[in-house]
Amino acid sequence: xxxxxxxxxISGTPxxxxxxxxxxxxxxxxxxxxxxxxxxxxxQGQILGLVGESGSGxxxxxxxxxxxxxxxxxxxxxxxxRLIDQDIAxxxxxxxxQLRGSKIGMIFQNPTxxxxxxxRIGEQIAxxxxxxxxASRREAKAKAVDLLRQVGIPDPxxxxxxxxxxxxxxxRQRALIATALACNPGILVADEPTTALDVTVQxxxxxxxxxxxxxxxxAMILITHDLGVVAQTCDSIAVMxxxxxxxxxxxxxxxxxxxxxxxxxxxxxxPGASTGYGLMPSIPGQPPSxxxxxxxxxxxxxxDLAIPICQQEHPPMREMAQDHFSACHRAEDVVPLRTxxxxxxxxxxx
Amino acid sequence: MSITVxxxxxxxxxxxxxxxxxxxxxxxxxxxxxxIVALLTPWIAPYDPITQDLSQTLQPPSLAHLLxxxxxxxxxxxxxxxxxxIDLQMGxxxxxxxxxxxxxxxxxxxxxxxxVDAVFMRILDVVLAFPFLxxxxxxxxxxxxxxxxxxxxxxxxxxxxxxxxxxxxxxVLKNSDFxxxxxxxxxxxxxxxxxxxxxxxxxxxIVFSMSDVVLVVLAGSxxxxxxxxxxxxxxxxxxxxxxxxxxxxxxxxxxxFPGLALVLMAFGFSLLADGLGEKxxxxx
Numbered sequence: 001x002x003x004x005x006x007x008x009x010i011s012g013t014p015x016x017x018x019x020x021x022x023x024x025x026x027x028x029x030x031x032x033x034x035x036x037x038x039x040x041x042x043x044q045g046q047i048l049g050l051v052g053e054s055g056s057g058x059x060x061x062x063x064x065x066x067x068x069x070x071x072x073x074x075x076x077x078x079x080x081x082r083l084i085d086q087d088i089a090x091x092x093x094x095x096x097x098q099l100r101g102s103k104i105g106m107i108f109q110n111p112t113x114x115x116x117x118x119x120r121i122g123e124q125i126a127x128x129x130x131x132x133x134x135a136s137r138r139e140a141k142a143k144a145v146d147l148l149r150q151v152g153i154p155d156p157x158x159x160x161x162x163x164x165x166x167x168x169x170x171x172r173q174r175a176l177i178a179t180a181l182a183c184n185p186g187i188l189v190a191d192e193p194t195t196a197l198d199v200t201v202q203x204x205x206x207x208x209x210x211x212x213x214x215x216x217x218x219a220m221i222l223i224t225h226d227l228g229v230v231a232q233t234c235d236s237i238a239v240m241x242x243x244x245x246x247x248x249x250x251x252x253x254x255x256x257x258x259x260x261x262x263x264x265x266x267x268x269x270x271p272g273a274s275t276g277y278g279l280m281p282s283i284p285g286q287p288p289s290x291x292x293x294x295x296x297x298x299x300x301x302x303x304d305l306a307i308p309i310c311q312q313e314h315p316p317m318r319e320m321a322q323d324h325f326s327a328c329h330r331a332e333d334v335v336p337l338r339t340x341x342x343x344x345x346x347x348x349x350x
Numbered sequence: 351m352s353i354t355v356x357x358x359x360x361x362x363x364x365x366x367x368x369x370x371x372x373x374x375x376x377x378x379x380x381x382x383x384x385x386i387v388a389l390l391t392p393w394i395a396p397y398d399p400i401t402q403d404l405s406q407t408l409q410p411p412s413l414a415h416l417l418x419x420x421x422x423x424x425x426x427x428x429x430x431x432x433x434x435x436i437d438l439q440m441g442x443x444x445x446x447x448x449x450x451x452x453x454x455x456x457x458x459x460x461x462x463x464x465x466v467d468a469v470f471m472r473i474l475d476v477v478l479a480f481p482f483l484x485x486x487x488x489x490x491x492x493x494x495x496x497x498x499x500x501x502x503x504x505x506x507x508x509x510x511x512x513x514x515x516x517x518x519x520x521x522v523l524k525n526s527d528f529x530x531x532x533x534x535x536x537x538x539x540x541x542x543x544x545x546x547x548x549x550x551x552x553x554x555x556i557v558f559s560m561s562d563v564v565l566v567v568l569a570g571s572x573x574x575x576x577x578x579x580x581x582x583x584x585x586x587x588x589x590x591x592x593x594x595x596x597x598x599x600x601x602x603x604x605x606x607f608p609g610l611a612l613v614l615m616a617f618g619f620s621l622l623a624d625g626l627g628e629k630x631x632x633x634x
Contacts, residue, residue, distance in 0.1 A: 117528070119546070
């Protein structure tokens, strides 16, 4: 693929570089491809937003990056994942254990269930420091207090001995971020980190992630289906549909001038001033099921720009502007949908 | 409504049998009583438990012998006190080893699944296929009658319950979010198993172990009664009951008091198990 040279917005060699990643699943109906040919680069200090509907393969892609796919059902079929200077796509598990947490960390959607309920917060943070850096109990605890302070927990000295149930939802997410960052990973994979939180706390957590990026030069992959979150935080955006990348590019360019009809519709679906109290716009049709991906472009059954070739050929990734790639046969014809009238016209045309 | 409130508050001073912390405290008190008796026996037991005094055989309870004497003139009270040491020890050792083996086996089987699980579970099925006492008796007869054989047999047979309990919990917890979070921090399998999954899954086993003590003490006494456990002349409740049954019509105290002692200890552990289960929120 030609995406190899993308993301020049932030220069230097990428800290994470994914090429043609294919993840297969064993299902009772036979083998299925869940993630098909995903490629992107991630640079130091960059936040990449991974956007898509439920079931589009966002989470599986990130689990594959962490090599945390459930071994019995999902596996990486082909492609490469270069983490700094080595390909981790098929690294043995014991080597991978050393990288997880120390080079690449992950935070999750539901902080409550991702913290061990019977272990003190401080111990959970200290555990990975002791595990990866062979620190003494005392050093690790001091570091845990320091980390809690960095993620904005008030009175960390006494909070370090609390159990997760003594923390509020937002504090638990902060604590989870502290555990993920305990061993200074250069990359943080955030799987919908704010979905389970209420809106004010959500904004605080996003602010924290941005601060951490600035302080530590952290590179981040932010999975979300909230384009508002993406617009606030990300430097670039990758849109996934049906296990494939539909479009990838710098945030501004992608949101202002989407070059894939799916992205355009997705942006039009955001609640905004123009929606008023009317019905929220949506994309007609259903997202495709892994058991029956449409031929050619997987979006064609729902696409108002579809032409015969869309049913037959999978569109290749094409560079439409600098660093801005789209997998659409008619990328040039995509117009941003902004207002209700645009959406309605598009709906009529379908 | 107000009547119900009044009624319930009027009887608040009554111990609430069957729920609340009362069973826990009652059980703990009974067990504490037996532990104190067991610890102090060498100093407070009025007579030697083994020395025979043929001039004092089959004496009914009196001031000299509070619970009477047996057919060899030995003081029943002293023998009961000495045997509490053995029965407590049986209860503890007979639970600790099955608990440890069962926990390790159950964790491994549940966590790794696949052939590890298959092998352990088939062994478990074989052990479960035999009635508990029959299997215990055959293992002890293959070895030799005695307390050590009893411990070996109970370790070989008793682990299955713990293994099943732990395995069921581990199966659920191994795919839980905090274990995945642990994996994302690069933790090894052993660390995840024993530092994160086990502390979250062990509560049910701890509660079960308390009621298991009852079974083990009863099994130990039964096996001693059958002559395969503790050997005479050592004092043990099962042995005492076995010795006394020939005199049951003339000297009821020889069987009744060891029997009551056994029931009291079993009752104590049962209450403790109930109360602990209530306290820790485990439903059996």
